[in-house]
Amino acid sequence: xxxxxxxxxxxxxxxxxxxxxxxxxxxxxxxxxxxxxxxxxxxxxxxxxxxxxxxxxxxxxxxxxxxxxxxxxxxxxxxxxxxxxxxxxxxxxxxxxxxxxxxxxxxxxxxxxxxxxxxxxxxxxx
Numbered sequence: 001x002x003x004x005x006x007x008x009x010x011x012x013x014x015x016x017x018x019x020x021x022x023x024x025x026x027x028x029x030x031x032x033x034x035x036x037x038x039x040x041x042x043x044x045x046x047x048x049x050x051x052x053x054x055x056x057x058x059x060x061x062x063x064x065x066x067x068x069x070x071x072x073x074x075x076x077x078x079x080x081x082x083x084x085x086x087x088x089x090x091x092x093x094x095x096x097x098x099x100x101x102x103x104x105x106x107x108x109x110x111x112x113x114x115x116x117x118x119x120x121x122x123x124x125x126x
Contacts, residue, residue, distance in 0.1 A: 032070065033057075049090055069094050075101045083109040087117065 002022040003009050009023075010016065014034050021040040032050035039059040046066040054074040062082045069090025085108075087096045098120045113121075 067096050069096060071097045071099075072101050073097075073099045076104075077101065077106050078104045080106045081109060082106070082111045085111040087112070087114045 001020070002024065003026065004024050006026055006028070009026075010018075014031055017036045017038065018033075018040055019036075019038045021037075023040065023042045023045060025044045026046075028045065028047045028050055030049060030051075032047055032052045033055040034051075034053050036056040036058070037060050041061040041063065042065055043061075043063040044065070045062075046068065047070050048068045050067075050070045052070060052072045052075050056076045056078075057080050058076075058078045060077075060080045062080065062085050064084045065082075066086045066088060068088045069092070070087075089095050095116060096114055098114075098116045101120060103121055
């Protein structure tokens, strides 16, 4: 299923399950995913001040996405790819935040990892 506007997404998608979806060109302001996203693609999407809290991402491709001042807390990222993505500061100069996430076999292609993300990934290494 392909979604190209927030209105076209299923009601309650933030807490539910998105499976085998293509989400294209949507700007998200505020609330972010808190459920599960499986084998899906976000392309040319942007998030501003969104909260990615305890969400599970499995086999998700993020292409040309921008995360501005987003908070990632307690999420699981399994075999995800971040390609040509940006993690930027919000309009108040606050960077994206990362706390107690799990990262397994994720790839960052032409995507600069912010210092906070590098520190989190490094702290999880054996």
